[in-house]
Structures are given as C-alpha cells and as structure tokens.
Amino acid sequence: MGQYDFIANAFSFGFAVMAAATLFLWFSRSQVAPAYKMAVTISGLVTAIAGYHYLQIMLSWDAAFSVTNGTIETTGYAFNQAYRYVDWLLTVPLLLVELILVMRLSRSETVSKSVTLGGAAALMIILGYPGEVAEGGATRFLFWVLSMIPFIYIVYQLVVGLKGSISKQPENVRGLINGAATLVVVSWLFYPIVFLFPLIGLTGGAAITAVEVGYTVADIVAKAVFGILILMIAMRKSEAEG
C-alpha cells in the first residue's frame, strides 16, 4: 500500500515537473536570439511530450490496481510499460537535437549530426523494446546487448566527437555545454542498468518501486534539468552575440 501510493505520488510529481518546465521554457523563448529559439522550443516540446506520457502512466497505474478497504488488488488491466518506450522514442532523439542546435554548428553539420545521433537514439529504443516485453531472461539480455551498440556509439560521439565542436564554442558557455553533454551521459547510463534489474533477480514490490521512482528521477534530470541548461546556454550565447 505504501509502495503503491509512493509510486503514484512519484508519477504525479513527474507530471508536475514536466508541465512546469514546459511552461517555463516556452515563456523564456522570447528571451533568446532567433538562432536559438528552435533549441528552446524543442526543450519545451520534450518536457511537454513527457508530461503527456506521465499523465497516461498515472492513468494506467490507476487502472491496473483497485484499492478496497486498504488492500490492493490487480484489476486485470496490465500496467502499461510501453508508454515509457513511446515517450523515449520521441524524446531521446529530440534531446540530442537540442544539444546540437544550441551549439549552432554549420547547417550541414547540424543536419548530419542530428540524423546520425537522432537515428542511433531511435534505434537504441526500438531495439530495447522487444527485450522489455520478453518473457525470458535470455531474450531480455540479447536485446540489451543489441541496444547497447547504438548507446555506446552515442556516448562515444558525445564524449569524443563533440569535443572538437565544443572547443570552438565561446568561452563563457564552454563549461555549460560540457556540463550538458556530461549530464546526458551520466543520466542516460541509469536506463540500461535498471533494465537489467529483473535479470539479477530483483523483483517484487521493492524492485518495482525502485525502478519506477528511479526512472522518474532520471527522466526529470535528463529532460527538465537538461532543458533548463540548454536555455541557460542559449541565453548566454544570445547576450554574447548581441
């Protein structure tokens, strides 16, 4: 019961943060130079999409259990894990696009990096889904391995590939952009680790609580905190470029 409520509260918190971040980012859009408006628009879009999915997740959680006199029973409607994947399929590529846009590379570099990194991110999510819904541990592990390939590619690109472009950024934002890239790598690492929990025997109420609350915290860092970092970078660069 405590766990059930705690998870419901975490989802509600997730929704509130995403909705608030969306409004904040879109209001602040008018305060950045035209070149950076698209990055800020997309930051707000990502949190908006996440807000919608937290609403769906809340409803699905509500529908999956019924509470009678303090005892909880499953209703037969399965809690729909897929909303997370649907959300990620959209938002994970967009998060990388945000970062690329705020760097203001040349047009061809912007397009090529968005396509390769965004495509790798989409592939990573698509390859993870069959593992998530699989019954057997072996299948789960197989798709984890497959999904790790694009994941490692993205991390490599962020850590090594973007270094060159980062060194060309104005000095007053270099630290922030480095911070944003690091935040992506660190917060994203959480997901493939949690994915393995059922394989190492973590199940039951405590494990579900850890997974759902953990994902929610990671989502807030990867989307809302990251979005605000992007906004700060955009504002500083707008100022510097006058």
Place this chain on the structure above:
Amino acid sequence: MGQYDFIANAFSFGFAVMAAATLFLWFSRSQVAPAYKMAVTISGLVTAIAGYHYLQIMLSWDAAFSVTNGTIETTGYAFNQAYRYVDWLLTVPLLLVELILVMRLSRSETVSKSVTLGGAAALMIILGYPGEVAEGGATRFLFWVLSMIPFIYIVYQLVVGLKGSISKQPENVRGLINGAATLVVVSWLFYPIVFLFPLIGLTGGAAITAVEVGYTVADIVAKAVFGILILMIAMRKSEAEG
C-alpha cells in the same frame, strides 16, 4: 492481448507526435517571412486535426474492447474506422495546399492549383469511403478503382505538372521541394495498397495490427515529417529572400 496493446500504443504515439508537431510548427511560425506564414500555419493545422482524430480513435479503440483478467472481448461498440476518413477529407487537400503555398507561385496559379489538386484529393477520399464500409469485395474493389482516378491524377500532377514550377524555385530549396513532392507520392501510395488487404484475404489480428500501425506510421510521415519539411523550406526561402 499483445496486439491489442501494441495498437493502443501506436495510437497514443500518433497522438503525441501530432500534438508535438503542431506546437513545434506554430512556435516556429514566427521565424519565417510573412509570405510563408500561411504554409506553416496550415502545416500545424493538419497535424492538429490529426491529433484530434487520434484522440477520437484512441477512445473508440478503448470503448470497442474490454479487458478482464487478461482476456479481451469486444464490447459491441464497433471500432470507428470513419474517423480516419473524416480526418483525411480535411487534411489531404490541406497537405497539397501547404506544398503549393510554400512554392509561392503567382496568385492565380496558387488558387487554380489549390482548387484542382485539393478538389481531386477530396474526391479521392469521398470515393474511397463507400468501399471501406462495404460488405462485399466487389463493391470494395469498384470504389477502389474509382478513387484511384483522382489519385493517379494527383500523382501525375506532382511528378510532371509541378516540375516546371520547381525548376523556377531558388536553388537552395529545389532539393527540399523535390523531396517534399516525392515524400507525398511515396507515403500516399501506402494507403490504396492497404485498402486492398481484405480483398487478398488478409484478416484477423495480425492484419488489423499491420493496417492500424501501418496507417499510423504513414500518417506521421505524410503529415508531421512533411510539415517539418515545409517549415524548413519556408525558413530557407525566408533567409534567402530576407
């Protein structure tokens, strides 16, 4: 059960993409020159209309089946296919108008092409509907043939008729406009093919899944991806002419 959920997730994904694309397009409207604002406004309108219909489709899907202890039963409310046709009747002509507007032809050409291409698109949808709801295969096929006439006319116009106008476009967008016209032809081809599935004996759960998920993917390409292409064309032309 897996198929039921998968379709529900595809619809939710469709809704999220359409809503996100709408917001993105309308926010970006401020970044194009006045001559192109209408094209971008309409792009967002098309995805907004589609978002509304995906919501209706989701609710209809939900109402058509009930899940008890993991087994699915039809409730007696039929899943309402007509929402797709209502949506297409509005959005398919508007998609062609988007493409015409972003080309910035002379006013009389804009009007005449919008009326003929938009009219043909509306006719195509109207002729397809009696076939969709028909009981017999013969009726289905008859209306398919009738609907193919305006379809082929539109494809011909896009492939041959617009060529002249495209060659007059500024060089930096010619590739994108060609891409947009090709995207229309390729993504639209999907619909009349899927329409024939029941005639070649494809029915049952797997076929319904293929049809619904396939339509959803095609809709996303034909509306959201296409809308973003239109925005990119509008932004580049605004810059060049600015």
